[in-house]
Amino acid sequence: MELSTRLIIAGCYIILAPFIIGLLDGFDRKISARMQGRRGPSVLQPFFDLKKLFEKEFLTANKTQLFMIRSYLVFIVLSGILFFGGFDILLVVFSLSTAAMFLILASTSTHSPYSAQGTHRELVQIMSCEPMELLVAVGFYLATTPSTFNVSEIISGSQIPNIVFLPGFFVGFVFILTIKFRKSPFDIATSHHAHQEVIKGVTSEMVGKEYGMVTLAEWYENAILLGIVGLFFLNSNPVSIVGAIIAILVVWFLEILIDNTSARVKWQLMLKLAWSVTIVAAGMNLLLLEIIRG
Amino acid sequence: MSSIHKSPWLLHYDGSSCNGCDIEVLACTTPVYDVERFGVINTGNPMHADIFLITGGINSQNEAVVKQIYEQMPQPKVVIAVGTCACTGGIFKECYNIKGGADTVIPVDIYVPGCAARPESIIDGVVKGVALFKEKAEALKAAEN
16 A cells, blocks of 8 residues: 555544544444433534533643643554554554553542542453454464555455454454443443443543543544454455445444443453453464464 | 533532432433433533532531532532522421531532422423533633633
8 A cells, every 4th residue: 555545544534533433422322322211312412522521621630641641642543543554453552552551641640549449440451451452463464365464465465354264353352342442341440331330430530621532532442443343354355345334333233232231240250251252262263273374 | 612511411419318319310310301311421520520419408527528529520510409408408407417508518500499309300400500501601711811
């Protein structure tokens, strides 16, 4: 892929991702409400919320926090540029981890016990998701011939969608998406449920625009994660883009369904389940791939 | 154009209420009343809240807590006293430990009477509070300029 094309796609990501994910989030809240027998808010509600957060008075605990949150946002956007620009997927995973580190630093820069508790939960969450994220990158490397971590070569180099070789990785990845989208479990700090066990976890001390930036960063991150879902279905044939979009929408709906049917999952179960699914689904797939490759 | 009136997040604090009003407040979030259709989210964090909804009277123990929560909320903010106890102290008014309604420690914008206040009147109070946001946001902007 030419550099100019890469830059155009990355530019589209920076501009469009918040709108698309914000709208998906709006539909999420509407669908969730309908599943619970409620009317629910407008589909534009996430945008109203975000705009409001940037308009609120800024009462910060310290200056470090704002710097850390800005860095968090920058690294998430950078990961997105790397991914949608078609660069190294391994680099995307590492860049996302760096971003998460800044979020942790932001929440620990205050002395609130709720932030501290939330940080602990956030670390557990990272611990349960990170292995699967790394394995997905490894999976794509093994499934493509010649082996590559480069996103644009993964797409252009494969004649059939990678999902055929990586069903176990796909299952494992969709499983951790529930956690990455901050849907389940309910006691994981910034979960979207109306009640939280630890107030608002890592975001407890984040006021107004700080919380707005974290929300925005989450939207950018969700765009990358859904992009990885799409990558399982993309190949050199441009028609596969339609398949990828359908797959993304189906996975998004599935996450809403899981969220609404397993509302009482706690973080202990999350850790056990996430690792079990990672080891069984992705591990088996990895073994089979190795055998096929000889 | 401010959008705060479209997404008023609510913080519920139980002063020394008998829990009657608290149950009615929670009833507002159930499918029957579904207060989320107005964009209202019941948040547990004062730093994210726009509306401070207080039930029950103020006693000498929770006075400092109510003040602190109020101060932690960023502007613009609205305070709604729900139920007779939060409005005036109610039947506990004469008790030795009760100072009176919420307005004895913080400025209250909207009073929702009732024992217990019905969900309909609570939602009505929240909607009135939301209408106040427009004025408050504009006043804040004028003060900044």
